[in-house]
Amino acid sequence: QVELKESGGGLAQIGGSLRLSCVASGFPFSSYDMAWLRKVPGMERQFVARVGKNGDNTLYADSVRGRATISRDNTQNMVFLQVDNLLEDDTGVYYCAAPAIRGPKGKYDHWGQGTQVTVSS
Numbered sequence: 416q417v418e419l420k421e422s423g424g425g426l427a428q429i430g431g432s433l434r435l436s437c438v439a440s441g442f443p444f445s446s447y448d449m450a451w452l453r454k455v456p457g458m459e460r461q462f463v464a465r466v467g468k469n470g471d472n473t474l475y476a477d478s479v480r481g482r483a484t485i486s487r488d489n490t491q492n493m494v495f496l497q498v499d500n501l502l503e504d505d506t507g508v509y510y511c512a513a514p515a516i517r518g519p520k521g522k523y524d525h526w527g528q529g530t531q532v533t534v535s536s
Contacts, residue, residue: 416441418439418441419437419439419528420437420439421437421527421530422436422530424509424530427533428501428535429503429534429535430500431501432497432501433497433501434495434496434498435495435496435530436494437493437494437495437511437527438492438493439493439511439513442524446516447468447524448466449485449494450463450511451485451509451510453508453532454508460510461476461478462521463483464479464496465485465514466486466494470488473485482499482500482501483496483497483499484496494511496511503535505532507531508529508531510527512525512527513525
């Protein structure tokens with residue numbers, strides 16, 4: 416079965432850093448771009464970052480550009496998100512997901528269960 420497991424969330428300080436990890440199984444990981452999204456209560460899931468199949472092509476939301484780095488290790492079926500200079504608005508549940516191959520914008524084939532990030536003020 417398809418499984419994506421996020422880890423690395425927790426409590427962080429404004430101005431600090433977090434590194435999130437996601438390990439995937441059950442699907443051809445290296446055939447997919449991978450993405451991170453986040454959700455806060457009362458709002459829709461929002462795109463955070465995306466990385467290409469080979470790890471060389473990245474895309475970031477305006478909210479994290481300059482502070483976040485997405486990367487992947489296809490030998491481990493893992494994708495990572497490093498966020499520096501954390502803001503209170505970075506609080507949320509972070510999900511890793513596999514964008515649909517050749518699919519429309521915003522469509523994802525596979526999701527993890529999410530990891531909570533809380534940035535304190």
